[in-house]
Amino acid sequence: MRKMKIDVKKYVSWIILVVLVLFFSAFSPRFRQISNAITILRQVSINGILAVGLVYVLVSGGIDLSLGPMLGFTGTLAAMLMVENGIPIFAACLIGIFAATLFGLFNGLSITATNMPPLISTLGMSYVIKAAAYLIHGGMPVYSLPKEMQTLGQGYVGPIPIPVIIFVVIALIGAFVLKRTSYGRGVFAIGSNQEASRLSGLNVKRIQVAVYTVAGFLAGLGGIIMMSRLNAGQPGTGADTSMDIIIGCVLGGVSASGGEGSIVGMVGGVLVMGVLSNGMTILGLNEYYQLLMKGAVLVISVGFDYYARTRKAEKTVRIVRSEGKKEKE
Amino acid sequence: MEKRTLLSMRNISKQYPGVLALDRVSLDIYEGETHALVGENGAGKSTFIKVLAGAIRPDEGEIELDGQTYSHITPALARHLGIEVIYQEFNLMPTLSVAENVFMGNYPKRYGIIDHREMERRTDEIFQSMGVRIDPRAAVSGLSMAYMQLVEIAKALAKKVRILIMDEPTAPLTAGEVEVLFQLMDKLHRQGVTIIYISHRLNEIFRVTERLTVIRDGCKIGTFRTGEMTREQLICQMVGRELNETFPRNTARTEEVALKVEDLSGNGVEDISFELHRGEILGFGGLVGAGRTEIMRVLSGVDARTGGRAWLEGKELSMKSPRISIREGIALIPEDRKRQGVVLSLPILENVILPNLKLVTKYSVINRRKEGALVSEQMKALRIAAPSMRQLAGNLSGGNQQKVVLAKWLLSRSRVLIFDEPTRGIDVGAKQEIYKLMCALCEQGASIIMISSEMEELLGMSDRIVVLCEGRQEGILKREDFSQEAVLALASGNQ
Numbered sequence: 001m002r003k004m005k006i007d008v009k010k011y012v013s014w015i016i017l018v019v020l021v022l023f024f025s026a027f028s029p030r031f032r033q034i035s036n037a038i039t040i041l042r043q044v045s046i047n048g049i050l051a052v053g054l055v056y057v058l059v060s061g062g063i064d065l066s067l068g069p070m071l072g073f074t075g076t077l078a079a080m081l082m083v084e085n086g087i088p089i090f091a092a093c094l095i096g097i098f099a100a101t102l103f104g105l106f107n108g109l110s111i112t113a114t115n116m117p118p119l120i121s122t123l124g125m126s127y128v129i130k131a132a133a134y135l136i137h138g139g140m141p142v143y144s145l146p147k148e149m150q151t152l153g154q155g156y157v158g159p160i161p162i163p164v165i166i167f168v169v170i171a172l173i174g175a176f177v178l179k180r181t182s183y184g185r186g187v188f189a190i191g192s193n194q195e196a197s198r199l200s201g202l203n204v205k206r207i208q209v210a211v212y213t214v215a216g217f218l219a220g221l222g223g224i225i226m227m228s229r230l231n232a233g234q235p236g237t238g239a240d241t242s243m244d245i246i247i248g249c250v251l252g253g254v255s256a257s258g259g260e261g262s263i264v265g266m267v268g269g270v271l272v273m274g275v276l277s278n279g280m281t282i283l284g285l286n287e288y289y290q291l292l293m294k295g296a297v298l299v300i301s302v303g304f305d306y307y308a309r310t311r312k313a314e315k316t317v318r319i320v321r322s323e324g325k326k327e328k329e
Numbered sequence: 330m331e332k333r334t335l336l337s338m339r340n341i342s343k344q345y346p347g348v349l350a351l352d353r354v355s356l357d358i359y360e361g362e363t364h365a366l367v368g369e370n371g372a373g374k375s376t377f378i379k380v381l382a383g384a385i386r387p388d389e390g391e392i393e394l395d396g397q398t399y400s401h402i403t404p405a406l407a408r409h410l411g412i413e414v415i416y417q418e419f420n421l422m423p424t425l426s427v428a429e430n431v432f433m434g435n436y437p438k439r440y441g442i443i444d445h446r447e448m449e450r451r452t453d454e455i456f457q458s459m460g461v462r463i464d465p466r467a468a469v470s471g472l473s474m475a476y477m478q479l480v481e482i483a484k485a486l487a488k489k490v491r492i493l494i495m496d497e498p499t500a501p502l503t504a505g506e507v508e509v510l511f512q513l514m515d516k517l518h519r520q521g522v523t524i525i526y527i528s529h530r531l532n533e534i535f536r537v538t539e540r541l542t543v544i545r546d547g548c549k550i551g552t553f554r555t556g557e558m559t560r561e562q563l564i565c566q567m568v569g570r571e572l573n574e575t576f577p578r579n580t581a582r583t584e585e586v587a588l589k590v591e592d593l594s595g596n597g598v599e600d601i602s603f604e605l606h607r608g609e610i611l612g613f614g615g616l617v618g619a620g621r622t623e624i625m626r627v628l629s630g631v632d633a634r635t636g637g638r639a640w641l642e643g644k645e646l647s648m649k650s651p652r653i654s655i656r657e658g659i660a661l662i663p664e665d666r667k668r669q670g671v672v673l674s675l676p677i678l679e680n681v682i683l684p685n686l687k688l689v690t691k692y693s694v695i696n697r698r699k700e701g702a703l704v705s706e707q708m709k710a711l712r713i714a715a716p717s718m719r720q721l722a723g724n725l726s727g728g729n730q731q732k733v734v735l736a737k738w739l740l741s742r743s744r745v746l747i748f749d750e751p752t753r754g755i756d757v758g759a760k761q762e763i764y765k766l767m768c769a770l771c772e773q774g775a776s777i778i779m780i781s782s783e784m785e786e787l788l789g790m791s792d793r794i795v796v797l798c799e800g801r802q803e804g805i806l807k808r809e810d811f812s813q814e815a816v817l818a819l820a821s822g823n824q
Binding site: 180181182183185186188189192193195196197198199200201202203259260 | 631651652661663671673674
């Protein structure tokens, strides 16, 4: 019984994905090309990496709005360090990722220490991080990165872009840890019932802190890849990312109220977002229509899911006699 | 004496995934009567009243009231018809005031603006008619369970209630409060209100109801005049077999001290001292609010300690967090199962494994075969009735949920188990099983602390009883001194 239900939720995003792919393929030969598929994968990979961390946060019953701005911050910081301070590339990247991880850790600690709602705390932090990204370099982007820095975001292994490979590896690890380790079990448990989890001896706060820290780490990693792809440290990067990845997760059946979700579903959700942008661009629809579609797909698909669940319960009811209709007064 | 049939429910069926909760149940309720619905947990009583209240729609059947026939009832219709339910789980808004809750949905208004003064005055009136004193302006979140119950009843009275359905209303109440409730029901009865009453406490059913209907496994067994039945006959009808309501005797008590508690304070309770012997069932008696649950939460590391010490098998307990206490061998089986005992949206398997993840992991990777084997072993040993270990805890009856909680602690080999109201909301048959399990645990060398508000259970199961009153320890009774009077005398501080 349970298996059935979970599977449906997990694969809703994949069903939408198939429908969208068929649709765009029918209308555009360009969309159908293999090279375009690879382009889509490359486009979604950075958001996907961030979304892996977000799945953990959402399943644990939290939310994180500060992940997007971490992209810009990490990239600007690392670029600045390597271009202007002469710090070796590798070290600069590590420091960038480390800084994002610290932001994540701070999110986790502030939420567990004060019990403030994560929505508020990470909303505040998103502004702080955005500001920090501009302030550390006077609001200017950092250009002329070392050549070797481009491989990470722009290189290929065979036909596959490196960011895609990183995304796949992280998604696989993320799925394994979520489903098959005691830590993953703990994330589900605290997202479903925090008090019962605490009384069962789980260290609820430690799990929460870990969830935000990992999300920060992955946002840092995404930031470095983004910098490499843009060939610059752009402080404004990731302005819409926080919302995009939340939509991706929710499309993928990750419950915004905690305790439910999967990496497989999220990957489907993120791909739906990528296919939509790509397909509509190819069809020549401007950015505003893309926004419209993203929003519409979210509301329609999630709305349909909830509606179907309520409907199922009511379907069997019949009005016995005409008097029965009087109830609707 | 022919009475007019007020409500007639015919062939009501309701199918849930995997369970037929109601199987063509028909029932006539007379106007003005007090009618009991009895049956074991999971028999279908709650489903039945939810149908009547419009909380769920039946798959089949019809409901006739005032000559109208309905296929189902909606919450709005129920309210229009004067059907009010007081559920086991309260439907109160904790952040609002008592008065706002009582008049929820039909606030008295003046010029379109809520008239708070009028609302508070009328709330006060209702409370006066009930014979209780509650400040209408107090926030509901600050009230005890018993008072929340009274607010629920006031809420029903604030509307023109014709059929009042009460689902286990006395469960959170003390003896004195139960008396108030019964007087209140009597008053309503005289005013012509029809009452449908659900309770596991058979004494209450004999005391307050005129007729009763027995439901077993989703089927109606029969409707009887309460006065024409004996207690034994009723139990027999409920469980479908003869059942002795005696308590199994615990014979495992040793002279060896397992747990020693000295001047333990915290959570509003002060200076609790006792020794728990190995294999003993130590009862904790007292009125609701005497501090029994509170001090046990301190002992098991859930709430902070302000003073005192405790030793388990010679080792001092740190009482810092549930996590540490579990490791040290103390397990708490909380009163509020649904919120604190199990995670309703997770399957049995994951619930049982939750505190025992260390047993089945290597480098924190879960060995699925091993956890499956351990859990199925526990399910068999405890006779947890579920089609599989993948069943969600939320779909289980109260008795089976309690067994899931127990399975957690059996697996973690806890030395001291603290049962807080071990059989609250659990039916007669499953109760016996829980009692037997408690004795079996003592046989195996564990020791048990049992908080209970059910006098029979407390006297029947305990080897000794510690009685608390208003946050203080009033005394410890030995088995030879056990009597209802002795416990009550200590509990009310008359010593």
